[in-house]
Amino acid sequence: MKNLKPILYHFCRLLLGGLFVYAGVVKALDPTGFAGEIANYQILPYRLNFLVATTLPFVELLAGLLLVINCKVRSATLVIGGLNLVFMLALSSLLVRGLDIDCGCFRPGAHTSVQAALWRDAGLMVLAIVTFFGSDRRRA
Template sequence: MDTSTTKPTAERSNRWPWIALVLRLVLAGVFLYAGLPKLTHLDASRRSVRAYDLFSYDVANVIGTILPLAEVALGVILLVGLFARFAAIISALLLVIFIAGIASAWARGISIDCGCFSEGGAVAASQTKYPQEIGRDIVFLILAGLLAWRPRSRFSADGALWG
């Protein structure tokens, strides 16, 4: 049997769990970095969601309260590698929502800081960074998509529980 054609495939399949580990840890870091500071500044999180002017005051406040909790929970789940495919899909959905929200603010001429990794809110038009924020989130969306496609990774709770 000619192993020259099977060896590269085997090597790639041996590398993927390590690549998936990196993807999982990067996404976990992103969501933890975004969510943890907001937990101690829920008023700023609520204000950031209200700045998008997409929801009523009360709905924006609920979203601004729940979002940091969801980000931290998602970060922890990704960190330990539990239900990695599901967590990656939820990550991707959140990122699509974030991209749509930023694009909506940009299209409507609203000048805000997205609030992704900061307190967010209204800023001067010259301070908006919509293309960079959307580009960054697209990169994270690609990472989430790759992890959803092939979620098996090293050092994961999934692997410990289900092999």
């Protein structure tokens, strides 16, 4: 049982980090398309959609990279957890307003329902919590 804990931690860290690196890269490659996907949420004004689309993928990418290389794990997990919380709030607002759009979570044009995206984010949150509390505080 004692040996399982580090394995579980490294598995969650690498999975979470890898997913965020992937999400960051695909969105960073098409900032204009991603701005359109953010615009579909009808939350931000025109120019801010572009500002978020050009910066958010790099936050995902850097936080994901830090997890993958096992550096500043707790701070990077805090960033990822915070982003995930914002994503879940934005997705919930879609449900409340009855908007049925593609979530824009990963690859542009990939059609994931809002409910499926919320469940996926809840899973990512579990990974983030396991990673945060499983990490060695001296290496945080």
